[in-house]
Amino acid sequence: MYSFGQLVKIPAVIMRGGTSKGLILRRCDLPQDSALRDQIILRMFGSPDSSQIDGLGGGTSLTSKLALIGPPSTPKAHIDYTFGQVSLEKNVIDYNVTCGNLLAAVGLYAAEEGYATLAEPITEVRIYNTNIDKIIVAEIPVEQGAIKYEGNFSIAGVPGLSSKIMLNFLDSGGTFTKKMLPSGNAIDTVQIKDGRRFEISVVDCVNTIVFVRAQDVGVKGTELQYPINSNAELLDTLEQIRVKGGILAGLIRPQESVRPTTHSLPKIVMVAQSTDYITLTNQAVQAEDIDILSRYISMGALHKAHAVGGAMALAAACQIPGTIPSLLTSSSGSAVRIGHPSGTMYAEAVVERKETDWHVIRAACGRTARRLMEGEAYIPVSVMAAHG
Template structure:
């Protein structure tokens, strides 16, 4: 952090990871006081403002993401990574969640910045994710002593092709609650205040996710953004289900005032059996090309594609007998092809049963990432002065 006259400039890297985009900030360049640090970061992003017009945020939940990085604080790791979801509407950065997409960017960043020595053909970057107290391994392709950027791997929701970066979430069951099935049951029932009840499956793998049948909430599971984001009644029902599931598992206190931007966990997704559907780019996806359909919500709106962590939870759920995803999927193995608004996401999970509990030894998927720019982000010096008063 540097004083630049009446402006403060902060070294900043902007990267895309998977279908997300965010700022990579080094902890050493920011104030040690967490409140002052977050005050600065919110100003860098241009929050609170739904358009983030006066900052570097992109005006959506997928482009308002933060990665705080630094030297490893845990043995066996190459880099520390703390994820923050920067609110558009409030002066809030949510650190109680993680983002699999942005982890891809952090893995590439660590390899580019020399946090790990490059080895061929794959350099394993061990990332300590402080949000979930887990190590994630990103496999960075290396050729002729250099990072291999070009490739033929593509992901739905991102134009073009690049080299594939595999993400391996190790021992990812019970990340936030301590149990892969937080309630101990593959199916539970939640009651809403208006008397309606819904069956859900609650699975905690990388992120805690509530799965509900699309049919049960009056949907098909093939909907795109306008159909869901424009349906206030559906969004309200899903939010109530999410909150009740959070209360049931202790992630939300019964007396809390809850909003998607203040309580990101648990996540929620509508799932359905495979069916033909048209993607947001007007491409036909035949039913036979997917194993299950999922419509995943982020900060109260439909995700433009699908969160990686949510897909890993879904892959784990598909292998747990009796769960709602297990009832709907056509997959009989560890790999699951998830049909989402932008296309198909392939994800794997290795799930094992131990008497009445379940563990997820490994959850993995392939992503791409790219450094977009390096430079300095500027904020008025008065922002710091105002905080000190």
């Protein structure tokens, strides 16, 4: 940190990773006191404020993301990564979740900053994700001794073409609950306040996800953001189902008062079989190009595309006999093509039975990333003084 009159300057990098965008901050540039550090970061983002007009955040959950990075704390990794979801509404940063999309940005950042030595044709950057105590390998394309930025790979929700960054989540089963099927069952039934009962599948792979059939909550699974986000009754039903699934998973205590913006795990996803013709935000696709439809709810609203962690859990669930996704998918192999509001997403998972649970051998997907800017963020000295 550097003083600039009544302002403090902190080095920062803004990067896009997948369909997310956030700040990359080095731990060494921030105070060691976590409370003061978080207040500085919140001020940097412009939170709490739904528009984040006085900060660097983008006013949505997808653009209010944080990557705290530093030298590796384990010899198996090149870099440490701590993810934080910076709240728009509250003076809080949630470190109890992770973001797979931003991992692509962290992998690229590590390669650019020399945390990993470049090697052709692929540099494997081993990222230690402190949130989940797991190592993820980001495969960064390298050509003629330099990072290859241009390519012919695209992802739905992001315009243009780039080189592909493959993310491989090692040993990702039971990330938060230590069990791939936290309840021990492929399908459970939960009852909400008005007496309605719903079948759900709770799967923990990269993120803990509660899967429910779209048709069971009164939708088709082809809806875009407005029909979902404007339907308060539907969102309330999904939130009640999510909480019940969280109780089964041991992530939420019975009678605990929770909200999606303050208690973000588990996530809830509506899934459906692909239909004959599906209109998406930016395109229309044929049913044969999609194996399963997915609608991912993040912080109480429909994700404009699809979270990587949710895709990994969905791909794994499709491989586990008896789960709701496995009953709906048209995929018969390890790869699954997911239809989401912005297009399609490719993911793959390989699982095997292990005693009373399942083990994930591989969970991977392709992403793109880009450094958008680097410089210094300005923070009022008063933020420091208030926590001095």
